[in-house]
Amino acid sequence: MRAQTSVSQSETEKTVLSESDFAVLAAMIRRETGIHMPPQKRTLMQSRLARRLRVHGLADFSGYRRLVEQDESEMAHMVSCLTTNVTRFFRENQHFDELRTVVLPDLIERARQGGRVRLWSAGCSTGEEPCSMALTLLDLCPDAHRLDIRILASDLDPQVVQKAARGIYSPDRASQIPEGLRGRFFSAGTSDTRDLTVAEPVRALISFRVLNLLHRWPFSGPFDVIFCRNVVIYFEQSTQTELWPRFAEVLASGGRLFIGHSERLSPSAMTFFEPTGITSYKKIASSQATVSRVR
Numbered sequence: 517m518r519a520q521t522s523v524s525q526s527e528t529e530k531t532v533l534s535e536s537d538f539a540v541l542a543a544m545i546r547r548e549t550g551i552h553m554p555p556q557k558r559t560l561m562q563s564r565l566a567r568r569l570r571v572h573g574l575a576d577f578s579g580y581r582r583l584v585e586q587d588e589s590e591m592a593h594m595v596s597c598l599t600t601n602v603t604r605f606f607r608e609n610q611h612f613d614e615l616r617t618v619v620l621p622d623l624i625e626r627a628r629q630g631g632r633v634r635l636w637s638a639g640c641s642t643g644e645e646p647c648s649m650a651l652t653l654l655d656l657c658p659d660a661h662r663l664d665i666r667i668l669a670s671d672l673d674p675q676v677v678q679k680a681a682r683g684i685y686s687p688d689r690a691s692q693i694p695e696g697l698r699g700r701f702f703s704a705g706t707s708d709t710r711d712l713t714v715a716e717p718v719r720a721l722i723s724f725r726v727l728n729l730l731h732r733w734p735f736s737g738p739f740d741v742i743f744c745r746n747v748v749i750y751f752e753q754s755t756q757t758e759l760w761p762r763f764a765e766v767l768a769s770g771g772r773l774f775i776g777h778s779e780r781l782s783p784s785a786m787t788f789f790e791p792t793g794i795t796s797y798k799k800i801a802s803s804q805a806t807v808s809r810v811r
């Protein structure tokens with residue numbers, strides 16, 4: 517039963533998440549998303565979930581724990597609160613340089629001859645990453661949206677996927693985009709906020725989808741390029757180790773994998789990937805990834 521009393525912001529901010537409630541919630545979030553929250557993240561969890569206590573008029577975290585255990589829809593809210601969605605346009609720009617100078621020219625050539633080209637931003641957050649991929653592509657190939665080239669952009673968190681699909685960015689966020697590209701591929705919004713909206717050629721290239729990387733993927737590729745950057749850093753090593761062969765399995769031979777600056781492939785993954793840069797890899801043509809069963 518939910519408490520009916522209204523709980524103020526200052527009250528929930530003082531409410532302490534006990535070690536035992538933290539342990540239960542951390543185990544649930546790990547099972548659901550792969551995100552590992554060690555004991556030192558207890559205060560972080562407490563502050564991020566305080567809002568949910570207010571929404572439900574709950575006086576303490578034990579009540580919230582019981583709610584999440586009973587109500588599956590609350591799990592999605594908890595996931596949204598606990599995922600870190602920090603991103604920006606052209607983040608870790610060396611990857612976009614490699615894409616522009618080494619990877620895309622051959623792929624564009626293939627598409628011009630009628631071939632199929634697929635890219636994936638896995639863990640796309642609010643869309644800046646797939647949008648930067650699309651802008652890099654359109655800069656080299658302005659008619660890319662008329663060829664068989666598509667970018668899949670996926671994330672576990674429906675709220676960020678919705679925002680990504682809207683394609684509206686504040687002037688501050690959009691200032692991270694080189695001026696030439698911003699002028700060509702964004703238009704002023706209809707409101708008086710000075711927000712910028714992504715133009716149709718960019719939209720046409722990207723499909724957005726809610727997808728939990730830990731679950732079964734409803735496609736088999738092949739992808740030519742996968743960006744999965746700053747996502748697995750929140751996972752335990754064992755979860756990361758299980759994920760790499762799954763990426764290898766859906767990558768075309770010679771396909772590229774880009775990961776975040778503080779992430780590394782596990783040693784076992786190096787049987788099917790060779791490095792092309794510090795955090796960029798190429799699938800070894802002859803390799804065959806063996807994938808363990810997923811949910």
Ligand SMILES: C[S@@+](CC[C@H](N)C(=O)[O-])C[C@H]1O[C@@H](n2cnc3c(N)ncnc32)[C@H](O)[C@@H]1O
Binds near residue numbers: 604676727729
């Ligand atoms: C820090 S953002 C990274 C965004 C972008 N890739 C970048 O590097 O700027 C991490 C994203 O991973 C997503 N994520 C976390 N666990 C996930 C999972 N199990 N499946 C899919 N996405 C996940 C989060 O929702 C979040 O939006």
